[in-house]
Amino acid sequence: MFNQLKGLLKYITDFDEQQLTEITKHFKPKSVKKNALLLSQGQVCTEFYFIEKGCIRTYFIDKEGNEKTRYVMCNPSIGTALTSFISKKPSFEFIEALEDTELLVISHADFYKLNNQITQWKVFYQRVLEMAYSFQNKKIEGLVTLTAKQRYDLLLKENPALIQRLSNKILASYLDVRQETLSRLKSK
Amino acid sequence: MFNQLKGLLKYITDFDEQQLTEITKHFKPKSVKKNALLLSQGQVCTEFYFIEKGCIRTYFIDKEGNEKTRYVMCNPSIGTALTSFISKKPSFEFIEALEDTELLVISHADFYKLNNQITQWKVFYQRVLEMAYSFQNKKIEGLVTLTAKQRYDLLLKENPALIQRLSNKILASYLDVRQETLSRLKSK
DNA sequence: AGCGTTTTTTGATGTAGGTCAATGCACAGC
DNA sequence: GCTGTGCATTGACCTACATCAAAAAACGCT
Numbered sequence: 001m002f003n004q005l006k007g008l009l010k011y012i013t014d015f016d017e018q019q020l021t022e023i024t025k026h027f028k029p030k031s032v033k034k035n036a037l038l039l040s041q042g043q044v045c046t047e048f049y050f051i052e053k054g055c056i057r058t059y060f061i062d063k064e065g066n067e068k069t070r071y072v073m074c075n076p077s078i079g080t081a082l083t084s085f086i087s088k089k090p091s092f093e094f095i096e097a098l099e100d101t102e103l104l105v106i107s108h109a110d111f112y113k114l115n116n117q118i119t120q121w122k123v124f125y126q127r128v129l130e131m132a133y134s135f136q137n138k139k140i141e142g143l144v145t146l147t148a149k150q151r152y153d154l155l156l157k158e159n160p161a162l163i164q165r166l167s168n169k170i171l172a173s174y175l176d177v178r179q180e181t182l183s184r185l186k187s188k
Numbered sequence: 189m190f191n192q193l194k195g196l197l198k199y200i201t202d203f204d205e206q207q208l209t210e211i212t213k214h215f216k217p218k219s220v221k222k223n224a225l226l227l228s229q230g231q232v233c234t235e236f237y238f239i240e241k242g243c244i245r246t247y248f249i250d251k252e253g254n255e256k257t258r259y260v261m262c263n264p265s266i267g268t269a270l271t272s273f274i275s276k277k278p279s280f281e282f283i284e285a286l287e288d289t290e291l292l293v294i295s296h297a298d299f300y301k302l303n304n305q306i307t308q309w310k311v312f313y314q315r316v317l318e319m320a321y322s323f324q325n326k327k328i329e330g331l332v333t334l335t336a337k338q339r340y341d342l343l344l345k346e347n348p349a350l351i352q353r354l355s356n357k358i359l360a361s362y363l364d365v366r367q368e369t370l371s372r373l374k375s376k
Numbered sequence: 377a378g379c380g381t382t383t384t385t386t387g388a389t390g391t392a393g394g395t396c397a398a399t400g401c402a403c404a405g406c
Numbered sequence: 407g408c409t410g411t412g413c414a415t416t417g418a419c420c421t422a423c424a425t426c427a428a429a430a431a432a433c434g435c436t
Contacts, residue, residue, distance in 0.1 A: 062333040070328070083325055086318045092329075122310045129317035130274045136324035137271055140258070141280075143331050144364045145250040148423070168384065176332050178424060183385055336393065356414065369393055371415055 002027065004076050005050045005104055013124040023114060023121070027104040032056075032097040039095040045084035046108040051075045054101025055165065058093045059173065069174040071135070072098070074165065082132055098170060148177040152185050190215065192264050193238045193292055201312040211302060211309070215292040220244075220285040227283040233272035234296040239263045242289025243353060246281045247361065257362040259323070260286070262353065270320055286358060336365040340373050 002024040009015055009023065027050065032038060038056065039045050049056070051073050058081050059069040070093060073079045084091035085108060114121040142151050152175055156163055163171060168186075172179040190212040197203055197211065215238065220226060226244065227233050237244070239261050246269050247257040258281065261267045272279035273296060302309040330339050340363055344351055351359060356374075360367040 060329070068329075068332050070325075083322055086322070122314070126310070126313060126317065129314065129321060133317060133321045133324060134271055134274070136321060136328060137258075139328055140324060140331070141248070141256075143328070144256050169382090179384075180386085180425085181423060183383095184423095187385085357412090366394060367414075368395085368416085372393095375415085 002104070004052055008050065008076055008078065009124070012127050013120055015118075015120055015124075019118055019120060022118065024104075026106045026110040026114065028106075030103040030105045032101050032103065034097055034100050036097045037094055038097065038103075039081055039084075039091055039093070041092060041094055042090045043084075044088055045081040045091050045095070047105050048078070048080045048085060048108070048111050049073070050078050050104040050106075052102040052104060054103075055098040056095060056101055056103075057098055057170065057174075058095050060093045067173045068176065069170060072162065072166065072170075072174060074162065075102075078128070079132075082129075098166065143176065148175065148181055149185050149188070151175050151177075152182070189217075190292070192240055196238065196264055196266060197312065200315050201308055203306075203308055203312075207306055207308060210306065212292075214294045214298040214302065216294075218291040218293045220289050220291065222285055222288050224285045225282055226285065226291075227269055227272075227279055227281070229280060229282055230278045231272075232276055233269040233279050233283070235293050236266070236268045236273060236296070236299050237261070237283075238266050238292040238294075240290040240292060242291075243286040244283060244289055244291075245286055245358065245362075246283050248281045255361045256364065257358060260350065260354065260358075260362060262350065263290075266316070267320075286354065331364065336363065336369055337373050337376070339363050339365075340370070 002020075005024055005027060006020045009020060015023065032054075038047070038049070041060065053075050055072065055074040056079075057069050057072045058079075059067050061067055071079065081091045081093045081095055083089075084093070088108070111125075115125065142154065146154065155175065166174070168182055169179050172182040175182065177185070190208075193212055193215060194208045197208060203211065220242075226235070226237070229248065241263050243260065243262040245257050245260045246267075247255050249255055259267065269279045269281045269283055271277075272281070276296070299313075303313065330342065334342065343363065354362070356370055357367050360370040363370065365373070
């Protein structure tokens with residue numbers, strides 16, 4: 001049951017089998033239907049997710065009412081609304097299932113408990129933060145240097161599966177263009 | 189000599205006096221003149237900085253030859269070209285002194301050595317990563333939800349000193365507008 | 377299968393901010 | 407103090423993308 005998760009953990013940091021068993025003990029299964037919210041704006045994010053099957057996103061809604069997708073996680077991967085999870089403050093972001101999704105969940109409390117129980121877990125968390133940082137950095141680079149078309153083409157090159165998997169509406173909000181514009185970009 | 193640095197470290201993570209002494213031992217002073225580069229694109233970033241006096245920035249140059257400023261650090265603060273520092277890969281970013289600047293420098297090797305020597309250092313590094321992540325996140329939010337004017341007004345509200353301290357050229361590249369546009373925004 | 381809702385596409389129009397160009401200004405070097 | 411080089415300002419024009427609107431297609435529910 002925890003094999004996928006163990007594989008991903010091992011890929012990120014070299015835990016031994018005993019550590020993996022200890023760690024995965026804290027993960028509980030959870031199922032969510034498509035469009036269900038795992039977190040609403042204003043709630044404190046107290047869960048960290050492994051996506052076994054399916055797909056979730058984090059997004060927020062700006063003053064004009066437009067959805068802005070920050071991050072999409074498809075199986076197998078890990079993540080959460082990191083800003084709120086880190087700060088324990090109410091989240092600006094929503095977390096939403098984009099498909100019927102099977103998750104493994106570790107609570108904030110357990111996550112930080114592991115920080116003390118397993119030395120390597122600190123390293124794991126460092127890696128998670130480093131990856132999150134690098135991702136954001138690349139996103140900023142794209143936003144300030146590329147046109148909408150170039151951002152689309154880049155994603156098409158680097159993650160074509162994502163374009164297939166997401167609706168135009170979600171994809172547009174992820175690329176930070178309007179869906180009308182994305183529709184036009186695609187037909188070029 | 190290390191008092192400012194110790195103060196900042198203590199503010200971020202609660203080290204005791206003995207730990208602070210042990211940590212600051214690894215920091216070496218360094219002076220740079222205005223406009224000098226601490227890191228060029230293509231070099232691996234192997235230093236982490238505390239700014240005692242002065243001001244530095246990280247920036248990159250896009251395909252059109254435009255400078256894009258990612259982050260500005262004024263005394264007292266800490267930072268580096270984090271992506272390269274983390275990955276040990278050649279940096280996409282430059283680090284440049286915006287004024288004559290006094291630094292305290294810890295090497296990448298010593299930085300990671302402290303990870304093993306002082307348990308609390310891992311927590312410190314986590315905090316640094318968390319802060320860096322949150323900062324990037326806020327930057328993205330600004331880029332995708334605010335107009336140029338709104339971004340300028342926000343900075344004026346949250347960090348007016350920075351606007352005074354930076355040239356229009358640097359400020360423009362930090363806000364991701366052309367300097368002509370910034371000039372017009374300021375006169376409104 | 378059929379109907380309402382949501383998503384996608386297409387067209388016409390608007391606009392924030394970029395681009396190009398010219399002028400004025402400030403300060404670093406001699 | 408003068409001079410050159412880069413910085414700031416202003417104006418005219420342009421373009422990528424947003425906005426608004428309406429039709430067409432796809433999806434989900436009973």
